[in-house]
Amino acid sequence: xxxxxxPPSASGSPGQSVxxxxxxxxxxxxxxxxxSWYQQHPGKAPKLMIYEVSKRPxxxxxxxxxxxxxxxxxxxxxxxxxxxxxxxxxSSYAGSSTFVIFGGGTKLTVL
Amino acid sequence: QVQLQESGPGLVKPSETLSLTxxxxxxxxxxxxxYWSWIRQPAGKGLEWIGRINTSGSTNYxxxxxxxxxxxxxxxxxxxxxxxxxVTAADTAVYYCARxxxxxxxxxxxxxxILVAVxx
Numbered sequence: 001x002x003x004x005x006x007p008p009s010a011s012g013s014p015g016q017s018v019x020x021x022x023x024x025x026x027x028x029x030x031x032x033x034x035x036s037w038y039q040q041h042p043g044k045a046p047k048l049m050i051y052e053v054s055k056r057p058x059x060x061x062x063x064x065x066x067x068x069x070x071x072x073x074x075x076x077x078x079x080x081x082x083x084x085x086x087x088x089x090x091s092s093y094a095g096s097s098t099f100v101i102f103g104g105g106t107k108l109t110v111l
Numbered sequence: 112q113v114q115l116q117e118s119g120p121g122l123v124k125p126s127e128t129l130s131l132t133x134x135x136x137x138x139x140x141x142x143x144x145x146y147w148s149w150i151r152q153p154a155g156k157g158l159e160w161i162g163r164i165n166t167s168g169s170t171n172y173x174x175x176x177x178x179x180x181x182x183x184x185x186x187x188x189x190x191x192x193x194x195x196x197x198v199t200a201a202d203t204a205v206y207y208c209a210r211x212x213x214x215x216x217x218x219x220x221x222x223x224x225i226l227v228a229v230x231x
Contacts (some may be wrong), residue, residue, distance in 0.1 A: 003157065034216025038158075044165065045207055045224050051217035089158055095215045099171045100148075100211075105157040 004029065004090055011109040020106045022073040022090030028101050030071035032042035034093035037066060037075045040105075041086045049088075050075060054108045077108070096111045113137040113144040115208050115222035123202075125227050133208030133222055138187045141166045146211040147191045148218065151204040159204075161212060164191055184227060198229045 012018040022029065022037075029035055035053045038046035048057050050066035053073060063078045073092070077084050084092040090103040119131035133147070140147065148163040160174035164182045172180050176195065184191040195202060205226050209218040 032216070036215075036217035046218070047219040047221075048217055048219050050217045051212075051219075055215075057219070078167070090157075091160075091218070099163060099173065100160050102150075102158040102160060 001009075004050060004092060004101055006088075006090060006103040008104070009109065010069075011111055012077075013111045014080050014082065016080050017076060017078045018077045018108065020088055020090075020108070021075050022075070022103045024071050024073075024092055024094075024101065025096075026071060028071075028092040028094040029068065029073050032093045033068075035063075035066070035068055035073045036091050038089045038091070039084075039086045040089065046089060061110045062073045080110050082110050084108060089108075113118070113210065115220055117208050117209065117222045117225040119225060119227070121226055121228065123198055123227060124231050126195055126197055127226055127228070129185055129221045130224065131193045131206055131208075131227070133191050133193075135191075135210070136191045139188045140156050140184065140191065144215060146215055147182075147184065148209045148211050149193045149208055150192075150207045150221075152207070152224075153201075161193065161195075161206075167169060175195040179193045185217060200210070200229050203227065 037050040053068045054066040069085045114136045123129045148162045149161040164170045175179040178194045181194045207224045208222045210220040212219045
């Protein structure tokens with residue numbers, strides 16, 4: 001059960017856009033639409049930001065968007081703001097046996 | 112508003128069993144629309160899914176801990192629990208309980224987390 005692959009870090013200036021990738025296999029990311037993204041600030045619990053690849057829960061700004069192509073999902077944060085600086089984790093459903101896999105996390109820095 | 116709250120000892124001795132409970136409020140743990148999971152995060156590291164249980168008691172566990180873990184549910188108390196046996200320092204982590212929404216395939220509610228250290 002290998003973790004999904006995310007870049008360890010990403011950065012952008014306020015107002016810019018940044019995209020974080022999440023690469024898996026056809027057994028997880030590529031095989032299901034249940035890809036989600038979580039934001040985690042230091043010392044806090046993760047917060048759901050995107051579910052089912054591209055859907056936003058109520059209250060999440062539309063600056064956050066998700067997409068998927070093949071075995072790679074992506075999270076894009078547009079119009080970067082200081083409060084977007086956090087760790088971001090992707091996860092994917094991986095079938096009834098494995099159930100769910102997380103990515104290794106990406107630290108987003110707002111310059 | 113659904114809330115999850117972890118509770119249990121913050122310090123466990125090596126080779127002993129780690130036991131945590133998650134109390135769910137603001138919603139019923141008996142709903143078939145949700146599974147209930149434990150997830151952990153060692154300091155400075157990423158998230159690791161430990162296992163899940165549904166309202167009927169069906170479980171899935173991460174192979175990395177499968178031989179040592181048991182997750183159970185107590186619907187009368189609206190709680191579910193984690194037991195991890197034969198712990199070592201590698202099990203030191205913040206442990207989160209979380210609700211998995213079956214229809215959406217995501218963890219939509221999380222507890223605040225509880226730090227459990229394994230040390231003599």
